Amino acid sequence: MSIEIGRRGFLELAGLGGVVFASGLGPWGRALAAAGQDFFFVQLTDTHWGYEGPANPEAKNTLRRAVAAVNALEREPDFVIFTGDLTHAAPDDTERQRRMSEFRAIVGDLKAKTVRFLPGENDAGLDAGALYRTNFGAGHYSFDHKGVHFVAIDNVSDPNGLIGDDQLQWLAADLEKSDKAQPIVVFAHRPLFDLYPQWDWATKDGAKALQILSPYKNVTVFYGHIHQENHRIIGGTAHHAAESVIFPFPLAGSQPKKTPIPWDAVHPFQGLGFRTVKTQGAAFDLATNAIA
Secondary structure, eight states, X not given: OEEEEOHHHHHHHHOSSOEEETTSXXXXXXXXXXXXXXXXXXXXXXXXBTOOSTTOTTHHHHXXXXXXXXXXXXXXXXXXXXXXXXXXXXXXHHHHHHHHHHHHHHHTTOOOSOEEEEOOHHHHTTTTTHHHHHHHOOSXXXXXXXXXXXXXXXXXXXTTSOOOHHHHXXXXXXXXXXXXXXXXXXXXXXXXXXXXXXXXXXXXXXXXXXHHHTTOSSEEEEEOSSSSOEEEEETTEEEEEOOOSSOOOOOTTSSSSOOOOXXXXXXXXXXXXXXXXXXXXXXXXXXXXXXX
């Protein structure tokens, strides 16, 4: 079963401020909160450093604005994660390397002690992720933080848009170490479900990953790629897409071709932002933050 919840519906649930999504942590989360193990992280996605075009005439400044906005938060995040398309694709390897180096230098100003990365197809699609791994490390990995198990999935380096059998086997082996009630947070670039395959808003073997995750009772997926918020519950698992830092896309299927929403000079940076995620008892508290 798939349930989609729009931004308006989330605001109605939340009133003023963020969105509390109760599927994330369960009783395990309440125990963590009682033990003072609350935490806070930031997700940025689709920064597309190196993009130049009318969809964002401020492209050379937008990433720096985002870094400054994160640094201005009242609380320093436990970690920051970029969920793919760090750079805008370029066919020349020298240019790709330049963009990756510049991106690293800019995000190096983040005050967070830990900054993590995931590849997007713009970073990894041309060479199966080789240059990305040279600059940012492994495309998939896991880590634990304050009682929650985090998993980063690479669903872009395979040229066929697959996670791949080897990584799926790794995922299954990695999760075997976790209690079925332990909160699991998954990061990916593309959605793991078929949101709109016509626009490449899907992962061809994402259903296999979701099947591996299905025995775990408290799973939340955060992803990017679609350049807009989207909130979906599939089989009890919550899937949350975040806004892009560079330009927004229209709603799936609302126009014949996927093209960026035109820049609005009257409302610059509209539809651009980053996500903050706080633990709140048995839930995650999600908020979208403007970068202007």
